[in-house]
Structures are given as structure tokens and as C-alpha cells.
Amino acid sequence: MLEFDRHRRLRTSAAMRDLVRETHLNKDDLIMPVFVDATISGREEISSMPGIYRYSLGSILDEIKEIVSLGIKSIIIFGVPEKKDEVGTGAWEDNGIVQQAIRLIKKNYPELIVIADTCLCEYTSTGHCGILKDGVVLNDESLEYLTKTAVSQVAAGADIIAPSNAMDGYVAAIRQGLDKAGYENTPIMSYAVKFASSFYGPFRDAADGSPKEGPKDRKTYQMDPANRLEALREVASDEKEGADFVMVKPAMAFLDVMREVRNHTLLPLVAYNVSGEYAMVKAAAANGWINEEQIVYESLVGMKRAGADLIITYFAKDVAKKL
Ligand code: PBG
Numbered sequence: 001m002l003e004f005d006r007h008r009r010l011r012t013s014a015a016m017r018d019l020v021r022e023t024h025l026n027k028d029d030l031i032m033p034v035f036v037d038a039t040i041s042g043r044e045e046i047s048s049m050p051g052i053y054r055y056s057l058g059s060i061l062d063e064i065k066e067i068v069s070l071g072i073k074s075i076i077i078f079g080v081p082e083k084k085d086e087v088g089t090g091a092w093e094d095n096g097i098v099q100q101a102i103r104l105i106k107k108n109y110p111e112l113i114v115i116a117d118t119c120l121c122e123y124t125s126t127g128h129c130g131i132l133k134d135g136v137v138l139n140d141e142s143l144e145y146l147t148k149t150a151v152s153q154v155a156a157g158a159d160i161i162a163p164s165n166a167m168d169g170y171v172a173a174i175r176q177g178l179d180k181a182g183y184e185n186t187p188i189m190s191y192a193v194k195f196a197s198s199f200y201g202p203f204r205d206a207a208d209g210s211p212k213e214g215p216k217d218r219k220t221y222q223m224d225p226a227n228r229l230e231a232l233r234e235v236a237s238d239e240k241e242g243a244d245f246v247m248v249k250p251a252m253a254f255l256d257v258m259r260e261v262r263n264h265t266l267l268p269l270v271a272y273n274v275s276g277e278y279a280m281v282k283a284a285a286a287n288g289w290i291n292e293e294q295i296v297y298e299s300l301v302g303m304k305r306a307g308a309d310l311i312i313t314y315f316a317k318d319v320a321k322k323l
Contacts, residue, residue, distance in 0.1 A: 262307025
């Protein structure tokens, strides 16, 4: 007599498989990225991200309406300013493009959670996420501008601040700045584990945020993709400084890190399914080489299985349509 386990018993029908499925995608988990652009009228498709657009202030509410009608409850907003300068004034001025967009969106959709990406790279003439001096991206000086940006975004109505500029101490600085301004109830979603990744390529086209002066990459402030323990140190620091959420970014090539972080933090964990991940799937699907819907499902459910609670994804609308 052969002795073995019959795992196939639990796979005999769709209903049986539904019964024993361990991980589920929910609309509540999805965060849709939105780009607002001060330099265009109407909307413009991002060439390396088919189906994703930059919107003018005049056209952005059409997109928000669609997002809300699909049952998605949160967005993360990125801006492209009219002008760039060395200190990224467009990121923190009261009438910056993101501040105007947040006011408009929250006025029309007060229930929608608006997360503000807090960084300088789309707004600095250097294309760096902080202040560049003598070829170095300065840490502590950059914190001042980042904090100003966060406070102005919350003043405009942002519900959550998501700092992504990868300076040390940014959570502490922003927490202190928000508290001083009376915003002690506004959570911080830290891009705690942000790798220096080529998977951000299409985003940098979309938001015109590539380094233009000084170092050609962000390797002195974003993490080395080869490192795992360093990710845990980043999370520990951000927790100590007061982060309310932590993020791992990119997602698909870093699911081991996602799981490790899940096992080390009690905070809600966010996966960022980034622009390059979207572009690869779209390109292969456009060629008829893969089944897009299935590949997207497997990718996102994999992020949740690895421990993510929430997923920022350019596929959010597509997925919400199927749920
Ligand atoms: C800003 C920022 C970036 C992304 C999110 N916030 C670009 C970068 O760090 O170069 C990338 C998002 C994506 O690729 O989808 N610092």
C-alpha cells in the first residue's frame, strides 16, 4: 500500500478552492496613484504607462469621480509643478499644484482618503529628493523643506503624509512639524524601505523627477537592493520616530523583504507596486504574451501573502472593476 497525503482533495472544484483560499484582495486594500500636472491642459497619457495619465487641475475631478465610483477609498497624489528651483519651492508653497489639487478633491469628495507623497524630486531643478550642495544631497537641511511640504499639504486637506525622500530622520522632523502646526492626528505613512531601483523609470518620465545635476542616481540616500537587514533597521528607526504605516518599495522583486518586515512590525504594512512593474506587465500583455488579469491578480495576492495590508498600484482601478 502506497502511503501519501491527498492535497488535491481541497482543489476539486471552484467552490472548494474558494473555501480554503488563505489570502484575498479587497477594494479597501487598494490605493490608486494620481498625477496632477500644472504644465498641461486636459490629460496626457504617460507613454511608458499605458492607461495612466497626468491630469490638469481642470480635468482631475473626472478621474477622481471614476476612482470613487469604483469603490476605491484612497488615492496617493503626485505633482508636476510649473517651475522648478534649487529648493523645490513648488513642493511647499500654499498655492502649489498639489495643494490646489488636494483642496479641490477634498471639497468635492470629502470622504476620499487623500495621501500626499511628500518629496522634493519633482520640484527641484537638480531632480534630487533633497537640497544639493557641492555634489552632495544634504540630509538635515533637506528635512526643513520636507517638513514645510508636509505641513502645507495637510493645511490643504491631505489625510495622510507619505514621505518618500529617504533622508534620515524625516519621520521625526515631519512628526514634530505637524504636531507644532496642530496636526497631531494626521498619520505618517513612511516609505521606510525604499530601494534605489530601476523599477522607478516610468515614474520618473511621468513626473520628470530624474537626477539632472550632481549624483546621477539616488544611491547615497535610497537603499541597496542587495540588503535585507538594513531594511529592518530602517523600519525600526521609523517606528521609533513615530511612523503610523511603513512601506516596502518596489514590491515584486522584494517580497522576501516584505515578509521580513511583516514579521518585525506591528504597524500596517504597505506594498508599492511601482511604475516599472506596471510597465512590464502592460508591455507583455500588449504583445499577447501573458494573461494580464491573471498576472496582476497573482502579483497583488503575492504581495498580500508576503504580509502587505495595503497596496499602492496603478492597477487599482482595473482590479476594483473585478472585485
Ligand atoms: C518620489 C517618488 C518616486 C516614486 C514614488 N515617489 C520616484 C523616485 O524615488 O525616484 C516612484 C513610484 C513609481 O515608480 O511608481 N521620490
